Amino acid sequence: MSSKSIHVQLRVLAGVGSVEQGNYKGSTTVSELLASHPGHDLIMDHKLMVCVPSVGTRFAVSISWDDTATDIKRKIEELAKLSAEHQVLSADGVIFEGDERLLATMSDMARPSINLEVKGASEGEESEFLRDHLPGIAATGRSIEILSPESTLADLGLVDSCTLYVMPRRVPTIQVVLPMDRGTAPIELSSSDMSVGDLKAAIALAHGFDPSAVRLVFSGRQLKMNSKLLSALGIIDESIVTVLPSLNKTETILPLEEPAKPVSPVSNSASHILRCAVLGSAALVALIVASFKTWGAGRR
Numbered sequence: 001m002s003s004k005s006i007h008v009q010l011r012v013l014a015g016v017g018s019v020e021q022g023n024y025k026g027s028t029t030v031s032e033l034l035a036s037h038p039g040h041d042l043i044m045d046h047k048l049m050v051c052v053p054s055v056g057t058r059f060a061v062s063i064s065w066d067d068t069a070t071d072i073k074r075k076i077e078e079l080a081k082l083s084a085e086h087q088v089l090s091a092d093g094v095i096f097e098g099d100e101r102l103l104a105t106m107s108d109m110a111r112p113s114i115n116l117e118v119k120g121a122s123e124g125e126e127s128e129f130l131r132d133h134l135p136g137i138a139a140t141g142r143s144i145e146i147l148s149p150e151s152t153l154a155d156l157g158l159v160d161s162c163t164l165y166v167m168p169r170r171v172p173t174i175q176v177v178l179p180m181d182r183g184t185a186p187i188e189l190s191s192s193d194m195s196v197g198d199l200k201a202a203i204a205l206a207h208g209f210d211p212s213a214v215r216l217v218f219s220g221r222q223l224k225m226n227s228k229l230l231s232a233l234g235i236i237d238e239s240i241v242t243v244l245p246s247l248n249k250t251e252t253i254l255p256l257e258e259p260a261k262p263v264s265p266v267s268n269s270a271s272h273i274l275r276c277a278v279l280g281s282a283a284l285v286a287l288i289v290a291s292f293k294t295w296g297a298g299r300r
Contacts (some may be wrong), residue, residue, distance in 0.1 A: 004025070004026045004154075005023045005024065005025060005026075006023070006024055006026060006153050006159070006160050006162065007021070007022075007023050007027075007160050007161045007162075008021070008022060008023075008024055008033070008158070008162055008163075008164060008254035009021050009161070009162070009163045009164070010022075010033065010155070010163075010164055010165075010166050011163055011164070011165050011166065012037070012165075012166045013165055013167045013168070015168065017093065018296065019156060024153060024203070025153070026152060026153050027152050027153075027154065028152060028153050029149065029150060029151065029152050030042050030147045030148060030149050030151050030152075031149035031150070031151070033164070034149075034166065037166050039168065039169050040064065040166050040167060040168055040169055041146045041147070041165060041166075041167050041168075041169050042146070042147045042164055042165070042167075043146060043147060043164070043165045043167055044145070044147065044156065044164060044165070045062055046143070047060045047061065047062050047063070048061050048062075048102070048113065048114060049113035049114075049238055050111055050113070050114055050115075050116050051110060051114070051115050051116065051175055051184060052115075052116045052130055052134065052223065053115060053175075053183065053184050053239065053240070054117070054126050054127045054130060055127055055130045055131055055134065056288045057134055057174075057240075058113075058238065058240060059077060059080065059134075060073075061075050061079060063075070063102060066101060066214050067101065067102055067130065068098065068099045068100060068101055068102065069089060069096035069097050069098055069100050069102055070084070070098060070099065071102075072089065072096070072102055072114075073087045073089065076116065080133060080134050081133050081134075082118075082130070082133040082134070085119070086118050086119050086120075086121075086129075087116060087117075087118070087119065088116070088117040088118070088119050089114045089115070089116060090114060090115050090117070091113065091114045091115065096114070102114075111239065113175070115183070116130075118130060126174070129222070147161035147164075147296065153191075171188045171189065171190070172188070172189040172236070172238075173186040173187065173188050173189060173237060173238065174186070174187045174188075174189060174199070174230075174237075174238070174239050174240075174241055175238065175240045175241070176203055176238070176240075176241050176242075176243060177240060177242040177243065178207065178243055179243050179244065184240075185201060185206065185207070187202050187206065188202075189230070189236075189237065190202075192231060193228060193229060193231075193276075194229070194230050194231075195227055195228060195229055195230065196216065196223045196224075196225060196226050196227070196228050196233070197226030197227065199223075199230060199235075199241070200216065200226065201216040203216075203243065209243070214243065215236075215243070215244045216241050216242065216243060216244075217241070217242045217244060218233060218234075218235055218239065218240075218241050219234070223241075251260060261286055291299065
């Protein structure tokens, strides 16, 4: 193992963030560097996942700590051929603009990802516009490469005065595109054997849908088999799954018609007796009238 000393700057991506600096031997492992940061991972390059809900695609953009929103828009423009002036970047309801440093603003957010929309375009126009400007772009694997705990600084080929990022460890998450323009929401991948049925139940619980009516689409295919494992379908961390638009809460929970009240045998019998009484009275009156007519005709 190398005994050469390397000056390393650790930039902590949590809360307001902090910087720790020190000289370490080349034989120092990643786990040793993280000894004072339990529950964190170490990364060399920060890659931001850009989610495009309207067309169901995503791609990764490499960014540095000092990159501003304007810098990120330029990188997206180079990669996706989408003009920076048309881009709207947001995360957790926050819109990023101008000289605002993206990582500094997002350091206390739950996910290292942003949503990309088109400025001033309607929903239909936005989808068409983005499909034209995002030819074949898709992310492969994780948006952030986590360094192995056993790797040493020498293994990583780090040079003197390098910077590493310390990032809070998070649970793998699926991005769910909600209906009725409600945007996207994260659903945690609670285990490696999570099924389609488990995902439907989690979405229903989080957003008030009828569990039996939730239908999901992934990569243009409807997920019908509840027992199918998400991993077998290629649904992994940061995958995008869409809830069909017609199945929101107000449309799936319909009021039931009030059932007709049953008629009791007693009331049914009483109605029959009354009807017979009315018919009998009418017959008696007709008989009396006929008798009077016959008596009158005999007197003449």
